[in-house]
Amino acid sequence: MNTPLPASTDPQALSAVVFDWAGTILDFGSCAPMGAFVRLFEQFGIALTIEQARGPMGVAKWDHIQALGRLPEVAAQWQARHGHAFGDADVDRLYEVFTPMNAAAVADFADFIPGALEAVAAVRARGLKVGSTTGYNRPIMEVVTRLAAAAGYVPDNLVCAGDLAAGRPSPLMMWRCFADLGIWWPATVVKVDDTEVGIQEGLHAGTWTVGVAVSGNAMGLTLAEWNRLAPAEQQVRRSVAAARLEAAGAHYVVDSVAELLPVLDDIGRRLRGGERPQR
Structure with a gap:
């Protein structure tokens, strides 16, 4: 056998x-990451919809922020608000803010x-x-x-x-x-x-x-x-x-x-x- x-x-x-x-x-x-992305971009003077925030969900968060910044509506806002095109250095800045923001939010959505x-x-x-x-x-x-x-x-x-x-x-x-x-x-x-x-x-x-x-x-x-x-x-x-x-x-x-x-x-x-x- x-x-x-x-x-x-x-x-x-x-x-x-x-x-x-x-x-x-x-x-x-x-819900935890979605809300954090909306609040993140608000902090930098950019209006982001919930639907936009959910679009790239599942990818690494640095990549997610980059994808959001490349959306035409978001890119136009960034150019107008910050005076330059959204680039990888901006992704780095937002990512540094995002990580503790999302870490704080996950406890509220841990059920x-x-x-x-x-x-x-x-x-x-x-x-x-x-x-x-x-x-x-x-x-x-x-x-x-x-x-x-x-x-x-x-x-x-x-x-x-x-x-x-x-x-x-x-x-x-x-x-x-x-x-x-x-x-x-x-x-x-x-x-x-x-x-x-x-x-x-x-x-x-x-x-x-x-x-x-x-x-x-x-x-x-x-x-x-x-x-x-x-x-x-x-x-x-x-x-x-x-x-x-x-x-x-x-x-x-x-x-x-x-x-x-x-x-x-x-x-x-x-x-x-x-x-x-x-x-």
Whole structure:
């Protein structure tokens, strides 16, 4: 009889789930970074809408600030207000202000998404490893991880924006997860994320991807705001958010991580049948 391979080395068995943080595990609606970006640009005399602030969500925060400053409406305001075109030196200035601002804000949005802790516990009960990547940098994550650990969430690893030469949508942070977790086969990993670039991060690394449409940035509502919507309006907005994640290439889209386990069952079945994730 052949001895079964450990999950991390068996190409036909799931080995790990890699979760994003804000909008996926905690901070329903991914509100902490959005508010910080709006306040940041206000501090420099620039009006930024919530929709604009959410646009590049999921990328490293330095890159996010750069993308916002390049928006035509924002670039015009910056030129008029500061007398020069928005450049990388300005990104550096704003980033220095942003990091402590966002670190202070995350404590107000650290509640876990309903069902998240239970989903993670069920993942571990299946013998799978729990990895994590984030668009937050290390100083911000020092605050987030402390709050999360106090509530019982400690993933097996953490890869932050800024840890490597490039962040999302590149696969580098996922590759670091593979190394940290001892993963041999990318196709045995599931990436769960609420942003398009987070989905692309998983795709570029060769993993299965699951988008969370309601709890994250694609929807952009707090839990209370979501619950106040009439069912018909919820469905309309759910469809729009899901379409964004599907367009980014998500293999599956669910409302939140609370619905993850049936997806893992299906992926496990497909892996055993010889299927591999397609980009």
